[in-house]
Amino acid sequence: METIEEHVFARKRWVLEKMLAFGFCQSGDGYVLERSFLDGDFKAVLSVTEKGKVAGRVIDTTTQDDYYQLRQKNATGAYVNTVRAAYDRLLEEIAAACCQEVLFASDQANRLTRYILERFQVEPDFPWEKEARYQAYGVFRHASNRKWFALIMRVKRAVLDKDGNPALVDVINLKIQPEHGDALHQLPGVYPAYHMNHKTWISVVLDDTQTDEAIMQWIEDSYQLTK
Template identity: 65%
Template structure:
């Protein structure tokens, strides 16, 4: 079960001044918010790291214990659904009050998007924006021939590692020379391309495993390989 926090904040960028105005306080480098909801029957303790990673706890005000049923897929009764709905509404209000929208879930994906705009004057388009599953997939195209030279997708880690890990991750598909393929796929963070030709494309995980500069080199190569 994907955490509710991930679904609400996946494409949001936190704004410190708005967080502090909302009621967050800073403890070391982490921002903390404690806020009651559902008529005070519960409270959330929300933590946000400097990189924007969000973790949340929902505490039962009567017992002072964490309300674990919120995270259990098998818990589907009317009461737990009411708590989930109220919690999601609270998180949505926090997101609306404290965040701005970004194109992609990961900070690295958004940095690379800006770098592509700066270098190639290309913004992503979203060919499947009306699809619930693929609406976040962003394609970067040559303005002349409309060919893709990069594609950012939000997938589960399992599609790369085949290990059952369903946590979401942004990945970048870029074109390569087949002669480079074997060596590149030995690099941590690089995989055979998801949903594309394994000989001529690779997938790069955008979780800071590879530096922006290295990924930028791969994007430049892909751009050159797709000019005609």
């Protein structure tokens, strides 16, 4: 399940100079920030690894214990909601001060986006960005007919592997020749398309299982098939 911190920082990249200026201190191989909020009743401890992975603790300063209700979905009282909202505002403040925004959560998705811009002069649009669940869904369209030739989505791994895994991954949907489907589905990280025709579209996980070069060729094919 995505944590509060992962949700806020999913489409952000840390800038070290900004982190240090904001008050992060080096700790081992990563960086740590401590901030009080809600008039000092709570303390947030945010840790960022060298690779940008974020973890957070919220501590009740009266008891010095972790405020575990923060992460319990069934904890919905007015007080816990106040703490959640204040913590979320603090994380957004940190993100604005210490990060730069990127279009997608995964590095591979952002690299492929740059390739598509260079090759086809196409940038993604985000038609569902007002809905939190779909705001990271980027569509790449032909300028002439507005048809999609690629769609990058952030989905639960479980929708691909059918194993209940709640981890979120970026995938790209691309059009293929139907006769190529069976062979492509045998490749690691390549699946029948999520939410699209399984015979004519594939979903490719953007976690570097497949190389940029391989996916770029499939993007080229999809572009030609949808012209």
